[in-house]
Amino acid sequence: MTLTVSNLHTHFFTRAGVVKAVDGVDFQIAPGEILGLVGESGSGKSITGFSIMGLIDDPGRIVSGSIRLKGEELVGASEDAMRTVRGNRIAMIFQDPMMTLNPVLRVDTQMVEAIRAHEKISKRDALARCRDALGMVGIPAPEERLRAYPHQLSGGMRQRVAIAIAFLNEPDLIIADEPTTALDVTIQSQIIHEAQSLCKRTGTALVWITHDLAVVAGIADRIAVMYAGRIVETGDIDAVIDTALHPYTVGLLGSVPTSNRRGERLTQIPGMPPNVMNLPKGCAFGERCPRRSSECDAEPLITEPRPAQAVRCFHPHGQGGKL
Amino acid sequence: MTTPILETRNATKRFSRTLDFAAKLAQRLGANVSDETVHAVDGVDLQIMPGEVVGLVGESGCGKSTLGRMVAGILPPTEGSIVFNGVDIAAMDAKAARKAALEIQMIFQDPFASLNPRMRVDQIIGEAPLFHGIVSRAELSDYVDDIMRRTGLDPSLKRRYPHQFSGGQRQRIGIARALAVKPRFLVCDEAIAALDVSIQAQIINLFVDLREELDLTYLFISHDLSVVEHISDRVVIMYLGRVVESAPIADIFDAPNHPYTVALLNEAPRLDQRNRNFQPVKGEIPSPLDPPPGCHFHPRCPHAHARCSAERPVLREVAPGRLSACHLND
Numbered sequence: 001m002t003l004t005v006s007n008l009h010t011h012f013f014t015r016a017g018v019v020k021a022v023d024g025v026d027f028q029i030a031p032g033e034i035l036g037l038v039g040e041s042g043s044g045k046s047i048t049g050f051s052i053m054g055l056i057d058d059p060g061r062i063v064s065g066s067i068r069l070k071g072e073e074l075v076g077a078s079e080d081a082m083r084t085v086r087g088n089r090i091a092m093i094f095q096d097p098m099m100t101l102n103p104v105l106r107v108d109t110q111m112v113e114a115i116r117a118h119e120k121i122s123k124r125d126a127l128a129r130c131r132d133a134l135g136m137v138g139i140p141a142p143e144e145r146l147r148a149y150p151h152q153l154s155g156g157m158r159q160r161v162a163i164a165i166a167f168l169n170e171p172d173l174i175i176a177d178e179p180t181t182a183l184d185v186t187i188q189s190q191i192i193h194e195a196q197s198l199c200k201r202t203g204t205a206l207v208w209i210t211h212d213l214a215v216v217a218g219i220a221d222r223i224a225v226m227y228a229g230r231i232v233e234t235g236d237i238d239a240v241i242d243t244a245l246h247p248y249t250v251g252l253l254g255s256v257p258t259s260n261r262r263g264e265r266l267t268q269i270p271g272m273p274p275n276v277m278n279l280p281k282g283c284a285f286g287e288r289c290p291r292r293s294s295e296c297d298a299e300p301l302i303t304e305p306r307p308a309q310a311v312r313c314f315h316p317h318g319q320g321g322k323l
Numbered sequence: 324m325t326t327p328i329l330e331t332r333n334a335t336k337r338f339s340r341t342l343d344f345a346a347k348l349a350q351r352l353g354a355n356v357s358d359e360t361v362h363a364v365d366g367v368d369l370q371i372m373p374g375e376v377v378g379l380v381g382e383s384g385c386g387k388s389t390l391g392r393m394v395a396g397i398l399p400p401t402e403g404s405i406v407f408n409g410v411d412i413a414a415m416d417a418k419a420a421r422k423a424a425l426e427i428q429m430i431f432q433d434p435f436a437s438l439n440p441r442m443r444v445d446q447i448i449g450e451a452p453l454f455h456g457i458v459s460r461a462e463l464s465d466y467v468d469d470i471m472r473r474t475g476l477d478p479s480l481k482r483r484y485p486h487q488f489s490g491g492q493r494q495r496i497g498i499a500r501a502l503a504v505k506p507r508f509l510v511c512d513e514a515i516a517a518l519d520v521s522i523q524a525q526i527i528n529l530f531v532d533l534r535e536e537l538d539l540t541y542l543f544i545s546h547d548l549s550v551v552e553h554i555s556d557r558v559v560i561m562y563l564g565r566v567v568e569s570a571p572i573a574d575i576f577d578a579p580n581h582p583y584t585v586a587l588l589n590e591a592p593r594l595d596q597r598n599r600n601f602q603p604v605k606g607e608i609p610s611p612l613d614p615p616p617g618c619h620f621h622p623r624c625p626h627a628h629a630r631c632s633a634e635r636p637v638l639r640e641v642a643p644g645r646l647s648a649c650h651l652n653d
Contacts (some may be wrong), residue, residue, distance in 0.1 A: 040519040047439055094602075156558065160390055165474040184382035189590035211520060214549065214592035229563040237597055255524030257553035258594055259576060266533065268552070 002172050002205040003052070008065035010044075017277045023046040025301075028273060029173070029222075032203045034196065036220030036224075036237070038252075044229040045209045046260045049175045052207075053092050054082040070172060080235045088118040091166035095178040097158035099100035100165060101150040107134075107161055108146040114168050131166040137194050156187035163191070164245055167198055174199075177209045192219050212254055217241055225249050228284035229273055235309030238306070244317035245305060248285045283313070291315040324410045326507055327370040328540050329394060329427070332402035336364040336389050355526035363389040365564035366403065368638070373507075376534065376541045378555030380548060380587070384611055386564040388512055391544045394520075395429040395510045407508075415512045425455060428501035431512035438485040444496055445469075445481040452503045467503075473536070474499040475529060485582065491522035498529065502537070527554060550590040554578055560584050563611055563619040566638055570645040580647040583620045590593045626651055 010022035022044045027151040029035045033192070037044040050056055054074060067074040069089060073280075096098055102110055111130040115121060120268055121129075127146070134142035137160040150158055159179060161200055166174050176195065179187040196219055199206045210216055217237060224234040225246065244250045247323055254267030269289040279288055283299040289296070295314045304310045335516050339360040346356050362384040371377050381387045394405060396412065407423045413422060431437040438447055449467045458466045467480035474495045475513045485493055488517040494514065501509060511530070515523045530644040531554065533539060545551050551558055552572060559569045562582065568581040579585045586604040609615055615622050621631035630650050638648040 023536055034483070039519060051419070156607055169598065184589060184608070185548070185590050186604050189592070192592075201350050212592065213520065214594050217594045217597050218592045241594060252520055255521050256594055257527070257549045259549075259552060262552060262572065263554075265528055266526045269521040272522075294554070317539065 001028045001068075002031050002033075003070075003140070003207075004066075004068040005048075005052065006066050007069075008048065008051060008054055008067065010060060011045050011063050015061055015134050016245075017113070019234065019277050020279065021276060022051060023276075023279075025065075025226075025229075026232060026233055027224050027231060029205045029207065031172070031205055032199055033145050033222065034199055034206045034208060034220045035215030037207055037209045037226065038211065038223060039218055039226035040273055042228075042276060043101040043226040044084070044276070045226050046177055048226070049092070049177050049207065049209050052175060053086060053090060054093075077243055084118065087171075088169045089171050090173045091169070091171045091178045092175040093162055093166050093174065095160075095181050097155070098150065099160060100162040103150055103260040105106065105149075106146070107148055107150065107153075110164070111146070111161075111165055111168065113244075114165050118169055129168065131279050134161070134196065136167070137161075137164045139188060156190070159183060159187075159191055159278055160194070163195060163198075166199050167202065170202055171204060171242075173205045173207070175207045178211070179208075180215065181210070181212070188215070195219070213241075213252060216285040225252070228276055228279060230284065230312065232285065233309075233311045235306075239306065239309045243306075245309060245311040245316075246285075247291050247317065250317055251288075264288040286301055291317075327373060327406075328373040328375075328408060328602060329491055329542075330368075330406040331367055331369045331400075332368045333388070334364060334369070334390065334393055334400045334405060335362075335402040336398060337362055337388070337395060337401045353625075359612060362564050362614065363611065364393065364400075367561075367564075367566055369559060369566070369569075371508075371540060371542060373540055375557060376539060376543060376555045378551030378558045379544045379561065379581065380544060380546065380551050380558060381561035382546060382608055384563070384608055385561040386611075387544050387561050389510075389587060390561070391510045391512045393430070394542060395427055396424050397429065423579065424452075425504045426506050427508045427510065428437065428504065428506035429510045429512065430494075430497050430501050430514045432516055434497055434517065435485075436478065437497055438493060438500075440485055443482055443484055447485070447496060448499050448503050450482075451500070452505075455504060457504060465477045469502050470499045473533070474502065475525070489522075491525060492517055493523075494526055495529070498526075498533075502533070506539070508540045508542070510542045510544070513546070515550065516545065516547065523550070524538075526585075529550065530554060533535060541637075547595065548587065557606075563609065563614050565619060566646070567620065567649070568647045569638075570647075574645055580641055580652070581620075581649050582624045582626055582651070586623075586637075618648075 006026050008022055008025045012019040012021055019052050025048055051062055052260050062075055112126045115126045121166045133140045134145055139145050180191050208219055220237050223237050223240045224231045227248050233249045244253055251269040269288055272286055284299050286292050286296045300312050300314050302310050305316055338514055341358050350356050364394055367390055374548050374588050379387050386642050393400050404413055445467050448470060449463050453463055471478045478494050515526045544556055555572050557571050558575045560567050562583050568584045579588055604623055617632045617634055618636050621627040636648040636650050641647045
């Protein structure tokens, strides 16, 4: 396994109370695998990504749990140790590529820096590797682009540069946080295409964090659905989308417009996601759930009603939710 | 034949930046600077029938929002005209123009930026109908309650401020504000793009219900094809300021005509297409400052030939009710 996250709890200790942003998350990811981490805003999907990168700042803290990268524990690792991991063995791609890129440095400066921070290598060799990396993500005339500043590139080009930087040191794992949300459809599909083929080629595992189920369906091998800081359902992409077990997953899938239901009413999940500061007792989805019973006041545990598909629910859909 | 509720005739919007003094001086001295003009919308003819929902789709920079703003009367067209109920808005007298402005309302993308944070919800919703004499001050409270209920808001929350609501509820407030002046035509500019999936579904359903109850006509602007496919009767596809294809919903999704439409449909992510091999269209959207000659799509088009880079294709009927602007149809 490239990455094993078990029982991860990341809480934020604010003046108004404790925000349990991530509250018991478990998942594994194998080399070359693409995991889609799906959830609505506030579900804790981004904080899960930041926790793995060791980027949780005050007032936040990883309270308990373990994150193992190829067997090596990252929770509690020293800042120096984390620095050799970040950008080298785990890389991150953000929604806004300007989070990655420094606006006042040329692309080549930033890329060479990313290599030389982790490796003793001559500047010329590093530059050659940068050029190859830009070529790999489909940037035309990489030689010229190396000498450009980020503002001279379009949004799609910038995101490609950010992806090229992520792949530079051939990391074991890449965490991509909504990397195509701000891009146009045709550019989005180019980026997805490139990320997908790079992962298969280099054996890098990829966690693709998004709110868009349709994008995940296109790219991921496996999917994990988060709600209020927990994974409520996980499994192979086909299994989860065709035969979802958790009522929340079923509701989410029903609220995505698809061609075979043109013009019909969309299923809507009543109410709103709960406030993570003040979660209801028992199942966090209980208040919005159509299958709720008195049992749901207790906390549901993860069960595996079908092979390769796990769910956190007392009343999972038997045959799976109908689309 | 019924008159369209709204028609744009050769609607064109150019934004230009003229040279300032220093730049003019530099030009005199032989520097290579000149006025910059963006052709945001380039001669668009559009007809929308009463009760119809028209989806306007395109990528960023294609001019769909500018067109929406011209239709809503926020931006005047540089050339061409906007015709409401058979009358050119620019030629109306003041009273008729105000009536038309009320009957066309707009709903914006960002429910955070489009509501005044210092006004209470009942003021936001009630201000316009009171000012325009649609309700008297005595009836205002009941009127606001009624509109809030219609849009799925609890009237007991009307003394609150916008920041006390979630994104989905704020979008409902924006819709309530638009409905308060009894419009017949709504321009929705990416009205659900900023919302979470489950909340999106609630707002889409609200749009569908309101259309039936109030007999509304929509121009629904979005980059999201699956949402447009769900809600619209007809789709208009724009690329770099021009309409490239317009067709009834079933036709466009089952048999797209223009190569750009084909590319868009292929690349839109869908739930029923798993782990597939993306075959993306090459290249990026050219800058509208300097659009390619002839057909704007030709540098990215897999079927482009010599004529495409020389001659602008005309938007013409290729089948009943279907318009497309492509030389391949000849």
